[in-house]
Each structure stands twice: as structure tokens, then as C-alpha cells.
Amino acid sequence: MKHQSGGSFLTRDYRYVYLGGSLVALLGLSLLHSDAHSYSFLTLSNGPGILCSVIFWAFLALSAAALAVKLTHWKNYAETLMKRPSVVRASRWASYPVAVAFILVLIDRGLLRLVYTIQLCTGLEKNPQSFGSSMIYMSLKGKDMLLTGIWTTVRIALLGTGIAFILAIFMVFLRIQEPDKRDNDAVKALKWIASHFARFYVFVIRGTPMMVQALIFYYFGFNLFKRTSMTVTEINHVWSFFISGLCTVSLNSTAYLTEVLRGGILAVDRGQTEAARSLGMTNWQTMLRVVFPQAVKNSIPAIGNEFIINIKDSSVLSVIGVMDLMYATKSVSGIYFRSLEIYCVAAILYLILTWLSSLLLRYLGKKLDTPVKGIPSSN
Numbered sequence: 001m002k003h004q005s006g007g008s009f010l011t012r013d014y015r016y017v018y019l020g021g022s023l024v025a026l027l028g029l030s031l032l033h034s035d036a037h038s039y040s041f042l043t044l045s046n047g048p049g050i051l052c053s054v055i056f057w058a059f060l061a062l063s064a065a066a067l068a069v070k071l072t073h074w075k076n077y078a079e080t081l082m083k084r085p086s087v088v089r090a091s092r093w094a095s096y097p098v099a100v101a102f103i104l105v106l107i108d109r110g111l112l113r114l115v116y117t118i119q120l121c122t123g124l125e126k127n128p129q130s131f132g133s134s135m136i137y138m139s140l141k142g143k144d145m146l147l148t149g150i151w152t153t154v155r156i157a158l159l160g161t162g163i164a165f166i167l168a169i170f171m172v173f174l175r176i177q178e179p180d181k182r183d184n185d186a187v188k189a190l191k192w193i194a195s196h197f198a199r200f201y202v203f204v205i206r207g208t209p210m211m212v213q214a215l216i217f218y219y220f221g222f223n224l225f226k227r228t229s230m231t232v233t234e235i236n237h238v239w240s241f242f243i244s245g246l247c248t249v250s251l252n253s254t255a256y257l258t259e260v261l262r263g264g265i266l267a268v269d270r271g272q273t274e275a276a277r278s279l280g281m282t283n284w285q286t287m288l289r290v291v292f293p294q295a296v297k298n299s300i301p302a303i304g305n306e307f308i309i310n311i312k313d314s315s316v317l318s319v320i321g322v323m324d325l326m327y328a329t330k331s332v333s334g335i336y337f338r339s340l341e342i343y344c345v346a347a348i349l350y351l352i353l354t355w356l357s358s359l360l361l362r363y364l365g366k367k368l369d370t371p372v373k374g375i376p377s378s379n
Contacts, residue, residue, distance in 0.1 A: 149328030
């Protein structure tokens with residue numbers, strides 16, 4: 001079934017309308033035959049439910065007829081009645097009621113069932129045995145810890161990426177230093193040391209797991225403060241789990257964003273640098289006024305990608321006691337002695353956070369009109 005070239009999705013004739021509509025109809029029937037609940041408005045004994053069932057079965061019958069014609073006229077199917085433009089258009093129109101009926105069934109068996117289960121779990125005193133009900137029950141009872149964990153995760157990811165961006169500007173400046181013939185021996189040595197220090201830092205940070213880095217940074221800071229006369233309680237106020245985790249994310253992201261910014265600098269046309277130098281600008285002025293602004297703008301998509309990565313990778317900070325989403329999930333799991341349910345909840349929450357962040361970054365990218373091609377990923 002050849003689709004039309006123009007028009008929107010709803011006004012096009014697609015080749016697989018029978019196959020797609022049949023899959024939707026079968027899924028709708030399976031949901032419709034599942035157990036109803038107190039809020040259900042679609043059942044197999046009332047008018048709306050029967051109507052939805054009839055719509056599903058009618059489309060399945062139409063699809064079966066189309067399949068029979070295709071099997072019996074395999075070689076000349078294009079010349080049969082089913083391929084006439086009027087029949088093709090009618091099949092598309094027949095798929096609309098199937099889609100509407102499926103949406104109604106999805107609302108009834110999905111959304112309203114969720115509302116009913118939430119209300120039911122609110123009044124329970126014990127964790128139910130059902131997997132879905134247990135997920136909702138543990139989420140409701142542990143919502144304070146989960147919300148605290150979400151807020152901590154977002155703060156660490158946002159602050160860590162911001163601090164890393166500032167540090168990465170400094171590190172990429174060291175990374176791109178190259179000795180010049182006009183430099184004296186001392187300047188050449190300093191440039192060599194700066195460039196190799198930046199390379200070594202990127203090599204070490206990118207070559208070791210963030211979990212190991214978190215443990216090293218935390219215990220290094222703790223032992224450093226321990227050499228003073230401060231007590232453990234005083235040390236925990238100064239070198240808290242949150243501060244240690246923030247330092248870990250910041251220093252880790254600095255290595256990745258350094259390479260991102262370096263790629264952004266290399267993406268700037270070399271002719272602009274030569275033009276700026278021909279106008280009398282120094283090397284520093286050229287980098288600051290011409291190259292760096294364009295490199296940062298070109299790198300915004302990759303910087304946003306690093307922020308999304310930090311939302312997920314901050315979960316390893318739970319090993320040092322940071323009260324992020326992962327630590328809150330472990331705490332709720334320990335209270336109710338059920339792990340799979342609450343970890344599925346955590347996966348959904350992380351997915352929502354990254355999805356919302358992606359939408360926000362896409363919106364900002366359109367506003368800033370930033371390119372998304374030619375810049376290396378931060379991870």
C-alpha cells in the first residue's frame with residue numbers, strides 16, 4: 001500500500017495499516033479482557049466496552065480479509081480490489097476508530113488503574129505482594145527520602161557540570177599551549193609543563209572509574225582534616241558527603257569537558273584566527289575574543305550531554321554516603337526488604353530526569369541555534 005507523499009501522518013495512506021491496526025486491536029482486546037477495577041468505565045458488559053470490542057474485532061476481520069486476498073493473489077495483488085485508492089483510503093479511515101478505542105482502553109486500564117492502585121496503597125499498612133502495588137506502596141512510604149535524593153542528584157549534576165565547565169576553560173587553555181619560536185626558554189618550559197599536565201590529568205581521570213575517584217577523594221580529604229585537631233563530627237561538617245561528591249563530579253567532568261572544548265576550538269575555522277592576528281590581536285586576545293566564544297557555543301550540545309551523564313553517573317556517589325537518589329533507593333529497599341520493585345522505581349525516576357533534561361537542552365539549543373554535528377561527545 002503505497003503512501004501519499006504529502007499531508008500529515010493522519011492523512012497519509014500507509015502500506016502497513018492493516019498490520020499496525022491489527023497489532024493495536026489485539027493489544028486493546030487483551031487490555032479490555034483484563035480485570036476491571038472500581039474506576040473502570042469500559043467493561044465487557046456495558047455499552048462503551050462492547051463498542052470498543054466490536055471495533056477491534058471488525059478491524060481484525062477486515063485485516064484477515066485483506067490477508068486472504070493477498071495470499072490468494074500473491075503475484076497480482078496490486079491489481080486486486082484491496083489496492084484500489086478508494087479501498088486504501090477506507091482502510092485508513094477504518095483505523096481511526098481503532099486508535100480512539102485503544103486510547104480509551106489505555107486510559108481505563110492504564111491511567112485509571114494507576115489512580116485506583118495509588119488510592120488503595122495509601123490506606124495499606126503492609127507492603128502488598130503484587131509487584132506493581134509494591135512499587136507504588138514503597139514509593140509513597142519512602143517519598144520523602146526519594147524526593148531528597150532527587151534534589152541532591154539534580155544539585156550535584158547541575159553544580160558539578162557548572163564548576164567543571166569553569167575548570168575546563170582553564171584546563172583547555174593549558175592543554176593547547178604550544179612552544180613558539182619567539183618564546184624564550186623559560187616560557188617554552190612553562191608551556192610544555194602546562195600542556196603535559198593537562199594531558200596527564202585528562203588521561204588519569206578518563207582512565208579510572210568515578211566510583212574509585214569518589215572513594216579516593218573522600219578518604220583523602222578526610223585523612224587530610226584528620227591531621228588537624230578537628231573531631232570526626234567537625235570534619236563531617238566541613239568535608240561532608242555532599243561536598244566530597246560534588247568535588248568528585250566536578251573534577252571528573254572537567255577532564256571530559258576539557259576534551260569537548262578542545263574539539264570545539266579545533267572546529268573553529270583557522271582562517272578566523274589568522275584574520276584576527278592580521279588585525280593586530282595578540283594570541284591571547286584572539287583566543288579570548290574570537291576562538292573561545294565560538295568554541296563554547298559549538299560545544300553547548302556536548303556540555304548538555306555531560307550534564308545528563310552526571311545525572312546518571314552520580315549514582316555511584318552512594319558508596320561514600322551521599323544522599324542521592326541511589327542512596328535513597330537503597331534505604332527504602334532496606335526498610336521493606338524488597339529490592340527489585342524500588343530499583344525499578346529508581347530507573348523510572350532517572351529516566352524522567354534525563355528525559356526532562358533532554359527536552360530542556362533541546363529547547364535551549366534551538367534558542368541559541370547551536371550545531372549538534374562535528375563536536376565530540378563528552379563520554
